[in-house]
Amino acid sequence: MESHSNDNSSQPVDPVAAFRVANDAQARMAARVRSPWWVHALRGLLVAAVVYGLGAPDSTGWMLLGVVGLIALSRRRVRDVGVARANPERWRFLALGAPWAVIALLVMVAALTFVVVAQDEPLWQVGVAAGVAGLVTLALGPPADASARRRLGGELGVGDAR
Amino acid sequence: MSGAAPEPAFDAVVHAPQRLQICAMLARGGEVEFGVLREGLDVSDATLSKHLKTLTEAGYVELRRVQRAKGQARTWVTLTAAGSQALRGHFAFLQSLAP
Numbered sequence: 001m002e003s004h005s006n007d008n009s010s011q012p013v014d015p016v017a018a019f020r021v022a023n024d025a026q027a028r029m030a031a032r033v034r035s036p037w038w039v040h041a042l043r044g045l046l047v048a049a050v051v052y053g054l055g056a057p058d059s060t061g062w063m064l065l066g067v068v069g070l071i072a073l074s075r076r077r078v079r080d081v082g083v084a085r086a087n088p089e090r091w092r093f094l095a096l097g098a099p100w101a102v103i104a105l106l107v108m109v110a111a112l113t114f115v116v117v118a119q120d121e122p123l124w125q126v127g128v129a130a131g132v133a134g135l136v137t138l139a140l141g142p143p144a145d146a147s148a149r150r151r152l153g154g155e156l157g158v159g160d161a162r
Numbered sequence: 163m164s165g166a167a168p169e170p171a172f173d174a175v176v177h178a179p180q181r182l183q184i185c186a187m188l189a190r191g192g193e194v195e196f197g198v199l200r201e202g203l204d205v206s207d208a209t210l211s212k213h214l215k216t217l218t219e220a221g222y223v224e225l226r227r228v229q230r231a232k233g234q235a236r237t238w239v240t241l242t243a244a245g246s247q248a249l250r251g252h253f254a255f256l257q258s259l260a261p
Contacts, residue, residue: 015257021179025183
């Protein structure tokens with residue numbers, strides 16, 4: 001049930017109650033940072049497509065599909081979550097999802113570096129690098145979301161107002 | 163985030179419980195969509211709009227309206243620098259009173 005407007009600025013100051021209502025509101029907001037399983041699976045597939053597209057011959061289409069798909073998925077996630085700091089398009093998501101988001105990014109960068117530096121590797125090695133990057137992205141998505149929820153919903157303090 | 167400790171200062175605009183919740187959500191969440199704020203506060207569109215109008219007039223929040231292809235518009239809300247400063251001062255004031 002919706003509450004009515006509480007616009008009374010002259011009511012007595014109760015610091016404990018004030019922090020409690022602010023913390024409750026933040027906890028409800030943080031609970032939204034939770035993507036369905038298929039978003040993590042799709043992100044893993046798109047990361048794998050980028051790595052494969054960069055390393056395999058004549059596969060620019062895979063890379064384009066991966067890049068465009070990752071951008072579209074990020075935009076959709078921001079719309080669904082409604083909290084821009086959970087936006088994977090922004091670097092802030094790394095801090096919120098740390099350490100899992102950072103590990104996933106490092107694995108993806110390592111896979112991309114591998115397929116670029118070792119240009120003559122057999123196709124199966126490109127496939128393995130792409131698969132590992134995709135699986136790590138998939139597996140670390142939910143714990144990264146959980147870390148973001150913990151940070152967004154953490155107890156308030158004076159320093160939280162930026 | 164500024165490293166300096168904020169000066170404790172009661173802020174009548176921020177003090178109203180629902181506006182305090184709005185500011186707290188924006189301080190932690192960055193840019194937050196109107197519907198998220200409405201659900202977080204469990205209030206009607208009209209009530210939230212009224213609070214946002216008060217905060218906007220005080221210079222504490224900014225609204226960004228995004229028109230979507232299907233005709234629906236979404237409004238994103240952010241805390242301004244003045245809003246952050248007022249909230250930090252108000253939090254400091256509350257902590258100075260806390261037992």
